[in-house]
Amino acid sequence: MSAMTQTVRLARLDLGLIFRNRSALTNAILMPLAVAALLIGVARGQGDEALTFAVTGQMAAMLLYAPMVNLAGFFTSRREELVLKRLLSGPAPARAILGGSALGAIAVAMLQILVLVVAAIVLGVGAPSNPVLMLAGALGGAVFFCLLAMVISGLSATGELAQLATVPVLLIGYGLAPTMMPMDYLPETVQRIAEYLPVTPIADLIRTGYAGGAELTATLTSLGVLAAWMLVVAVLARRYFRWDPRRG
Amino acid sequence: MSTQAMSTPVTTGTTAAIEVSGLRQRYGDFEAVRGIDFTVAPGQLFALLGTNGAGKTTTMEVLEGFRPAADGTVRLLGADPYADRKALRPRVGIMLQESGLIGDLTVAETVDLWRDLSPRPRGRDEALGLVDLVDKSGVAVRQLSGGQKRRLDLALAVLGRPEVLFLDEPTTGMDPEARLVTWRLVQDLVDDGTTVLLTTHYLEEAERLASEIAIMHRGEIRVAGTVTDVVAGHGDRIAFRVSADTPIDALPRLDGAAPEITVNGGDLTARYIVTDGEPGARAHRAVANLLAWAGGRGQSLDRLSVRPASLEDVFLTVVEDNR
Numbered sequence: 347m348s349a350m351t352q353t354v355r356l357a358r359l360d361l362g363l364i365f366r367n368r369s370a371l372t373n374a375i376l377m378p379l380a381v382a383a384l385l386i387g388v389a390r391g392q393g394d395e396a397l398t399f400a401v402t403g404q405m406a407a408m409l410l411y412a413p414m415v416n417l418a419g420f421f422t423s424r425r426e427e428l429v430l431k432r433l434l435s436g437p438a439p440a441r442a443i444l445g446g447s448a449l450g451a452i453a454v455a456m457l458q459i460l461v462l463v464v465a466a467i468v469l470g471v472g473a474p475s476n477p478v479l480m481l482a483g484a485l486g487g488a489v490f491f492c493l494l495a496m497v498i499s500g501l502s503a504t505g506e507l508a509q510l511a512t513v514p515v516l517l518i519g520y521g522l523a524p525t526m527m528p529m530d531y532l533p534e535t536v537q538r539i540a541e542y543l544p545v546t547p548i549a550d551l552i553r554t555g556y557a558g559g560a561e562l563t564a565t566l567t568s569l570g571v572l573a574a575w576m577l578v579v580a581v582l583a584r585r586y587f588r589w590d591p592r593r594g
Numbered sequence: 595m596s597t598q599a600m601s602t603p604v605t606t607g608t609t610a611a612i613e614v615s616g617l618r619q620r621y622g623d624f625e626a627v628r629g630i631d632f633t634v635a636p637g638q639l640f641a642l643l644g645t646n647g648a649g650k651t652t653t654m655e656v657l658e659g660f661r662p663a664a665d666g667t668v669r670l671l672g673a674d675p676y677a678d679r680k681a682l683r684p685r686v687g688i689m690l691q692e693s694g695l696i697g698d699l700t701v702a703e704t705v706d707l708w709r710d711l712s713p714r715p716r717g718r719d720e721a722l723g724l725v726d727l728v729d730k731s732g733v734a735v736r737q738l739s740g741g742q743k744r745r746l747d748l749a750l751a752v753l754g755r756p757e758v759l760f761l762d763e764p765t766t767g768m769d770p771e772a773r774l775v776t777w778r779l780v781q782d783l784v785d786d787g788t789t790v791l792l793t794t795h796y797l798e799e800a801e802r803l804a805s806e807i808a809i810m811h812r813g814e815i816r817v818a819g820t821v822t823d824v825v826a827g828h829g830d831r832i833a834f835r836v837s838a839d840t841p842i843d844a845l846p847r848l849d850g851a852a853p854e855i856t857v858n859g860g861d862l863t864a865r866y867i868v869t870d871g872e873p874g875a876r877a878h879r880a881v882a883n884l885l886a887w888a889g890g891r892g893q894s895l896d897r898l899s900v901r902p903a904s905l906e907d908v909f910l911t912v913v914e915d916n917r
Contacts, residue, residue: 347684347713355710359696366698432694435658437683437712437754 349445352438356446357453360420364412364454373509374416374454378408382462385526390469401466402556403525405459405480406549409487410519412454415512417495420447423505426591434589444587448492455488471557479565480555486572487548493579494544500586519545524553544575609672611636611758611789612657616666619652626652628813629666634806636757639780639790641800643905644810645913650793651691653810654762657791658688671758684713687756691763691793693747697736701727701746704735705753712754721749726775740767748776752783759783761792765799777802797905807905809912816912821905828903828911829869830877832884835896836862846887848880867903877902 364370382404389400424430433443467473474480494515502508520526522536523545529537540546547568554560554568612634619627627649634640642650656663659675659682668675673682695704702718709715722728725745730738738746744767751759761780765773773796780803784790794800800807801821808818817824832848836855845853845864849871853864868880877900888895 347711352711355707359707363696363698427697428690428692428694429696430694431660432690434660435688435690436708436750439680439683442711 347437349439349442352442353445353449356433356438356442357449360447360450361453364416364450370416370420373419374412374451375458378411379458379461382407382458386462386465386469394471397469398466398471398557399524399528399553400526401462401469401471402553403527403549405462405484405556406487406523406545406552407519407525408455408458408462409484409491409548410512410516410545412451412458413448413488413491414495414498414515415509417447417451417492418498418502418508418512419505421495421499421587422502422508425499425588426504428591430589440589444496448489451492451495452485452488456484459484466556474556475558476555478555480552482569483548483551483555483572486551486569486576487545490544490548490572490576490579493576493583496583496587497579500583500588503592518543522546524549542571544572547572547575609636610634610669611638611671612640612791613669614653614657614666615668617653617656617663617668618665619649619656619661620664626813627656630808630810630813630815632808632815632818634789634791636789637784637787638805639784639792639803641804641807642791642793642810643795643797643800643807643909644793648810649813650810651762654760654791654793658686658760659683684754685757687751687754687759689747689751689759689761689764691766693743695735695743695746697734700732700734701738702731704746705749708750708753714755715753716755721753724752724779725749726772741769741772744768745772745776748779752779756788758789758791761790761794763793763795765794765796773799797909801905809909811912817908824908825903825905826873828908829867830873830880831901831903831907832866832868832877832880832899833863834884834898836864837893837896840891840893844891846884848883849876851880863897 364374385404386397386400389396421430430443434440438446463474498511499508502511522532522540522543523529525545529540532540550560550568551565551572554565610633612632614633615631617627617630618625630649630653632640642653644650655661656668657670657675659670659679662676670682671685675682699707701722705718705721709718715721719728722731725748727742727745727749730742735743735746744764748761748764751761764780765776768776777799780790780792784803792800792803804821806818806820807824808815810816817827819827829851836842836845842855842862847853848866849868851866851868851870853866856863856865866880868876870876871879881900884895
């Protein structure tokens with residue numbers, strides 16, 4: 347029984363449970379697609395450039411939901427219900443338990459992105475020009491948000507509080523990153539800061555991978571910023587993630 | 595209350611399945627476990643008894659590999675349970691004190707999940723049959739009673755045919771019938787050679803299943819050994835009703851034991867705890883002396899009872915004596 351087999355089995359468990367839990371189904375699957383549909387619908391009336399921007403921006407936004415909002419809630423409620431500890435007492439190692447949940451969440455986000463790719467092709471935006479770069483941005487971003495979900499879970503007492511704690515990140519994801527509209531409307535200094543927030547490089551990498559148009563140095567910078575953020579959340583996840591509920 | 599020396603396991607030449615020596619564990623300022631030692635031979639059931647907060651679960655958690663030993667050494671199947679967790683995991687079954695099952699899954703789905711995660715699992719129906727839950731296969735876990743959840747927990751713990759099984763209060767919340775099913779299963783596993791470390795609040799459970807017990811109190815093992823030895827170390831109980839015409843100071847001492855008088859309604863009862871002498875003969879001799887005393891006074895003893903100490907007697911002595 348390899349840890350990989352166990353990881354895949356636990357990912358399947360999580361995927362099944364998302365469909366049984368109405369709030370998970372809404373938060374992880376329906377809401378992000380509904381928001382994307384709305385924003386893409388609005389952008390359609392504003393020309394090809396706006397449409398391409400919206401479709402690719404929403405691909406990045408998909409990563410906020412299953413890998414972060416839902417996973418932070420899952421980890422936390424499972425910890426409080428002692429499910430995490432129960433799993434850890436069993437035959438699967440910690441990395442399969444955490445990796446399985448992350449893998450399930452990443453699979454959901456990738457399928458949502460695939461839906462948007464199909465939508466983009468149908469709407470005439472075309473197919474991804476550099477799928478490898480796009481995938482690197484999407485997968486890197488998904489892993490970043492899974493690690494962030496571990497950090498948020500470690501700092502939250504209940505699943506509901508954990509989901510609430512993801513709201514500021516959602517606001518950054520939509521307001522201080524090029525997911526909904528270009529950041530030109532922001533004041534110069536805020537734009538400068540937003541460049542270095544984690545959602546920006548993710549959106550830039552996906553967009554460049556899809557539609558091209560960025561300099562190599564800009565892409566390398568995006569990759570560097572994302573890698574730095576991944577390192578930061580990995581360290582924080584190690585520090586703050588908990589298997590045991592805090593008692594007493 | 596003197597701490598009885600650990601009796602060494604009878605099996606020689608084999609290594610112990612569980613070895614704990616000088617284990618200490620603290621949470622902040624609170625020392626939950628204060629230097630305990632015990633050994634469990636392969637194929638034995640060892641019961642850890644004690645009040646809540648005695649340190650039983652903390653001890654279990656160290657052995658289960660959830661936390662490293664702060665001080666002292668702990669060996670499980672000859673390995674370090676924390677550092678060698680990966681190698682030990684498939685050989686060990688754990689039933690935690692609180693269940694942590696996924697409520698949205700059915701009983702069958704829960705077992706199937708654990709079967710898919712385990713290297714050499716029992717079949718689903720076999721596992722559920724062991725704990726008498728086959729007819730609950732299609733029921734969602736959240737709809738099970740507390741006792742049924744405990745049984746499902748037990749089925750999962752034994753699913754991988756573990757060599758060592760940790761049972762932390764396994765029968766809490768079970769009705770008497772489920773408890774019997776569980777005891778029978780645990781006994782069968784022990785008969786098949788499984789080593790079991792059990793914690794329980796039910797002394798009857800320990801008395802029935804354990805080859806050795808240890809009573810913990812405030813982080814220390816206060817009494818340990820086989821049930822027979824432990825009980826023998828706590829004397830035999832003799833009691834009778836004191837007749838109205840017998841002055842209390844006329845009551846004899848029995849092998850050095852003075853009577854303890856309790857009043858129940860209008861009745862006076864004299865109780866002796868006889869601890870001196872050979873456990874096999876002391877009660878007999880004390881009763882012979884008592885009967886001789888009564889014969890000399892020409893009276894018969896009303897409601898005379900003689901019994902060895904029970905585990906409950908020992909437990910209460912430990913818990914009350916050691917503040």
